Each structure stands twice: as structure tokens, then as C-alpha cells.
Amino acid sequence: MAGPNTKFLVVDDFSTMRRIVRNLLKELGYTNVDEAEDGAMALSKRRSEQFDFVISDWNMPVMDGLTMLQQIRADAALSKMPVLMVTAEAKKENIIAAAQAGANGYVVKPFTAATLDEKLSKIFEKLEKVGA
């Protein structure tokens, strides 16, 4: 499923971080990227647009990334959507909570391009195995 047409949704309340992730994805060959400022905006975007992959921050106003993830997993139409958390929350309990909520991966800020690349490849690899 991974390819130049894979559509990403980047969710972060800091526009600087959204731009950085967008540029990173471009460098990795993914140019189809949309952005949302918080979980609620991401879910409402999802109602009108189709996305293949969500990269989300945790700590955001209105709706945080974990709540958004839980809502995605609870929604039959979205439950299979891959979600990668990219967050400054670095406590073990956070990582466990995200995993239990069904996150496909967890990257702690600050992160490098190589880390993001590696996590994305791993997630795509797993999805292909499941799909095969």
C-alpha cells in the first residue's frame, strides 16, 4: 500500500512540527499530505476525505491524540487505519497506553528522519504481511 499516492494526515497543534513532518514525508517520497491542528479537526477531515495513514501528536487542545486514536479504533469504518504517534510524551505509561489503544508505532520527539523512515517502513511491512 505504501507509495507516492499514499495519503497522509499529519495531526499536531504546532504548525512548525506539521511542516517538518510534511517535509520529511516529501523527502521519503510521500507527497500526498494533509494537516489537522487537533484530534477533533482530524476526525472531521476524515469524514470528507479518505486517508491511508495518520501521524499524530499526543498533547493537543480540544482533542488529544490518544482520544482521537481511541475514536478511530472504535469506528468500524476507520478501525484498520494505521496510526503512528509522534509525541514529546516519553513516559512508559504513555507508550503503554498508546499501544493498548492500538497505535501502530510510537516516536518520541525530538526524532530524526531515519527514525521516522524506519517506523513507517516497519508499519507498512506489517500491513503488507497481514494483507497478503
Add this chain to the structure above:
Amino acid sequence: MEQPFPPTAGAPAAPGADGVPHDEVLARVGQMTRMLHDNLRGLGFDKLLAKAAHDIPDARDRLDYVAKMTEQAAQRVLNATETATPQQERIESGASHIASRWQAMLAMSCTGSQCRALAEQTIAYLETTRADAGATRQQLFDIMMAQDFQDLTGQVIRRVTELAHGIEQQLVQLLVDYAPPEIRRDSTPGLLNGPQINPNGNADVVSNQGQVDDLLESLGF
């Protein structure tokens, strides 16, 4: 000022059901609190509290200013790297393309020694250009990645701002509860106020160089 505490002198030391003299404990705590209160006032701590409560919004504004300025700086850097990266990509691929055409020319129709020398020189230059443009693009990428500090410092500043807001509210409540009504803010602004973090809405402050020039002109300078 009215008495916020109950009179404590001569309170009876009646033991409670479990033998602990509750009244005595309460009386002692009351006395200590009254003493502390009087001492604080005597030392002028109420004024210090008032000053602290007054200073916190100012400190918060300064932190907001730091957050705003660092975000603007990060955005400017991202604007620049996003503009320069495709330019470098164009230089890189253009140099590569023309170098290969010169190579073909060298193999086919460039027989004179002068032509050969120029072709070789051009190819070498284009090779360097291609490599330099690629390296510059990598540097631009690093510069772009380094702007992630703004997200992290921004989150920390937000935390501290919220903390300061909480302390401020508690201090203000403390003052409302215990300060004498005649307390007045000691406001004697000096000349060393630093960068203006919120020039709009403050008539005493200029927000741009035009206003500085206008003011000086109106004063006859």
C-alpha cells in the same frame, strides 16, 4: 482591618472524646496564625505578595513573547529552506543532465584539443556543482529538522505559563482574603523595560519605526 481570626486568648483546654485537648490545639494554631499574619504585615510581606501577584502576569507575557518570537523565527527558517531546497534540486539535476550531454559531445564530435579541454573543464565543474548542490540540500534538510525545537520549547513554555497562572490566582486570592483595603500598587515605571511584548493596546508604547519617527518629528527633532 477586621479580625479574620477568632479571639484565642483564654480558650479553655477541654479534652476531646479521645483525650486530645482539641480546643487547646485550635487555640495554639490560631495564635500562631495570628502572629504569622501580624509579622508578615509588619515586615511588609503583604506588599511583597501584592507585587508578586502583579509581576506574574508580566512574566507570563514575557514568556508568551518568547514563544511567539521563537515560533516566528522557526517559520522564517522553514520558509527559507522550503524555497531553497527545490532550487538546489534544480541545480543538482541540471548540472547532472548537462554534464552527460558534454560527455556525449566529447566522445563524438569534439575532436580539437581546445574543444576537448573546454569540455573536460565544463564536465568537471558540473560534477562539482552537482555534488555541492546535493550537499547544500542535505544541510538545508538539517536546518529544517533543527526547527523542531520550537515544538518542544513551546510546550515547556506553555506548561510554565499555566503554572504561573495558577500561582497568580492563589496569590490574588490570598491578598483578597487578607490584605488591608488601602493597599495600592506601587507603580513607578522606569526606562529599562526591554522589548515591548504587547505594544498594541498600550498608548504609551510605539509599535513600529514609523511611530518613533512621527513622535520625534512632533517634538521638533
